[in-house]
Amino acid sequence: MGTTGGRPVLLTGATGFIGTAVIRELHRVGWFDWGPPLVVLTRSPPQWLAESGVEVVKGDLSEPDGLRGLVDGMSTVIHIAAQIGGDAGRCRRVNRDGTKFLLAEAEQAGIQRFLYMSTTAVYGHGPHRGISESLLAPEPVSATSLSRAQAEREVRRFGGTVLRPHLVYGHGDTWFVPALCRLVRAVPAWIDRGAALTSVIEVNDLAALVVRLMGLSWGKSRGAVFHANDPRPVRMREVIGTVCRELGVRPPSRNLGCEAHRERTRKVLPGLTDHQFELLAKDHWYESERLWRRTELDPGGGFAEKFARSADWYRAHVSPDATDPVDLGYSEK
Incomplete structure (x- = not known):
C-alpha cells in the first residue's frame, strides 16, 4: 500500500488537545505547501481552524446520517476524535459506533489507510511494567475505555493502525x-x-509521530498496535x-x-x-520503541x-x- 498519492486526508478531532497539535505539526513541516489537501470533520469549527488551510466539514459522529460519502476520493483517515467521560450511551455512540461508521465508509470508498488514536487506558488496572503491545490484552474498567477498546477491535479487523499513548502533556493539556x-x-x-x-509523551511528539505516519507507506503497519510514548x-x-x-x-x-x-x-x-x-x-x-523505529x-x-x-x-x-x-x-x- 502506498502513501496518500495526492488524494485528500480526513482528520477527526482537530479541535481537541491532540488534534490541535497535529494541525500545528502539519504547519511546522510545511504540509500545506507540498502535501495533499486536509479535510477536517468537526461539530463546531473555531475561526482559527477555518483560517488554517484546511477544508472544514461540519458534522457529528454520533449523528452520522448526514455524513454519507464523507471519505469518497480520500486516501487516509486519521481518527483522533473521542468522547471522554459522560454517560455510557454517548461513549458508545461516538467512540464505538462513530468509528464503525467511518470504517464502513472507508471500506465502501476503497480506503485502506485508517489510523485510530486510542489509549493505554484500555488495559485497565495495573501495574504494568515494560509490556509490549502483543503481551497485554485490553481489560477496560470504564465506559469510555470499553467503547474505545471496542472501536480498536473494529479498526484492527479492518486492517487499520492503532496508537495507544499513556499520559500526554504539553500545550493544551487541561487534564x-x-x-x-x-x-x-x-x-x-x-x-x-x-x-x-x-x-508519558509530549503532545508535540505525539503529533510528530502521527504526521510522520501520514507520509509513510503502511504496508508493514496494517492491523498493528503501537504504544505511542516516549520510549x-x-x-x-x-x-x-x-x-x-x-x-x-x-x-x-x-x-x-x-x-x-x-x-x-x-x-x-x-x-x-x-x-x-x-x-x-x-x-x-x-515498551514504546517500535513506533519510533x-x-x-x-x-x-x-x-x-x-x-x-x-x-x-x-x-x-x-x-x-x-x-x-x-x-x-x-x-x-
Whole structure:
C-alpha cells in the first residue's frame, strides 16, 4: 500500500488537545505547501481552524446520517476524535459506533489507510511494567475505555493502525498536569517516595509521530498496535518535582505509603477513582520503541527539558490553587 498519492486526508478531532497539535505539526513541516489537501470533520469549527488551510466539514459522529460519502476520493483517515467521560450511551455512540461508521465508509470508498488514536487506558488496572503491545490484552474498567477498546477491535479487523499513548502533556493539556497540581496541593506527600515508573509523551511528539505516519507507506503497519510514548519511562518523583519547580507549586514535604496515601485522598479528593490513583502510585510503563523505529524519529530530550518548553503555557492556564475535582482525563483519553 502506498502513501496518500495526492488524494485528500480526513482528520477527526482537530479541535481537541491532540488534534490541535497535529494541525500545528502539519504547519511546522510545511504540509500545506507540498502535501495533499486536509479535510477536517468537526461539530463546531473555531475561526482559527477555518483560517488554517484546511477544508472544514461540519458534522457529528454520533449523528452520522448526514455524513454519507464523507471519505469518497480520500486516501487516509486519521481518527483522533473521542468522547471522554459522560454517560455510557454517548461513549458508545461516538467512540464505538462513530468509528464503525467511518470504517464502513472507508471500506465502501476503497480506503485502506485508517489510523485510530486510542489509549493505554484500555488495559485497565495495573501495574504494568515494560509490556509490549502483543503481551497485554485490553481489560477496560470504564465506559469510555470499553467503547474505545471496542472501536480498536473494529479498526484492527479492518486492517487499520492503532496508537495507544499513556499520559500526554504539553500545550493544551487541561487534564493530566492540572490534576497533578490539585492532587499535590490537596495531599502534599510522595506516594512511596514517588518511585512509580510511568510512560508519558509530549503532545508535540505525539503529533510528530502521527504526521510522520501520514507520509509513510503502511504496508508493514496494517492491523498493528503501537504504544505511542516516549520510549524512556520516567519516575513520578521526577514528573511531580519538575511540574512543581516549573509552575511554582510547593512540592511534597513528606512520604506516605500507598495505602495510607489512598486513605487520605479518598477523604479530600472523593472524585479520584482507585484506577486514577493507581496511575500515580504504581508502575504504568509500556515498551514504546517500535513506533519510533517505524517512523525513524528521534524522541529527543527527557521529560524535564520538554516540560520546560510548555511551562509558560501551563503558568498562563493552570492555577496551582485550583480546587476543582481531580480529573485525570488521560486515564481515559
